[in-house]
Amino acid sequence: MLDFHSHLIPGVDDGSKDIKMSVGMLDMWKEQGVDFICATPHFYADSNSPSRFLEKRNTAYASLMEALQQTPGGLSSYPEIALGAEVYYYRGLSSCEDLNSLCLQGTKLLLIEMPFSGKWTDYMIREITEIKSMGIIPVAAHIERYMKIQPSGKIDDLLDTGILIQCNAEFFLSAKTRKKAFRMISDKTIDFIGSDAHNLTSRQPDIGPAEAAIEKKLGPDALHHVRKNESLVREAFRAYKARGGKE
C-alpha cells in the first residue's frame, strides 16, 4: 500500500513535531500494511525559498533515517520514503525555476494545494495548464476539500487541464462524504489516495482503513487505477535511487 500525501518529516511544517512522533506515525503505517510513503511537507513561497525548504526537509529526513537505523528492526523494517512537497498555489508558480526540485523524487509529479479562499480564477487555471505544458504533472491535493467551496464549473475547469487528482483517506471514511468518494473511485476520477497525516491523534495515518473500506464496498478491482499509478511512482523512485539520487 502506498500513501501519496503525508506530513511525516519532523519539525518542518505543521505535521510531525519531532522524531519520536514520526517514528510513531511510521509504526502506524506499518501496522496498516503501508510499504511506501510520499513525504510531502508544506511549501509556502511567501515564507520560504525552494532551496531553504529543500535543505531543511533533507536534513530532517536524514535525522529521521538515522533514528530508524537505531530501532530494533532497523531501517529496512520501515516503509520506503520518497520526498516531495505540497506546494501551495501562488500567482507566478509556473515561473518558479525550482519546480522540478519540488516534484516527488524520481518523478515529474508536483502536488499542488489550491487556494481555499476566493473563487479560482481563469488565470490560475491557465497557470496549471502552463505547468503541465512544461512537462511537469500537477496533482491536485485533496480535491474533495474544495467541492463545497468552489462552484462545480471551477472544479471541472481544473480537471480539464489534465491535472491528476489526489483524495484524502478521510473522504472514504466519513459517513457524510463516502458515497461520493466511492462513486469517484469507481469512475477512476481519483488518481492517488493519501492520508495527509499530520500526527498520531487528530490527523493520524488512516489510509489502511480507507482502502479496506473501498475494497469491502466495491471489491479489489476498484483500486486498480490507483494501483497502476502507484506502480509508476514506485518504479520511478527506485530508478532514481539506483541512479544515486540524480534526476
Ligand SMILES: [Fe+2]
Ligand atoms: Fe497536506
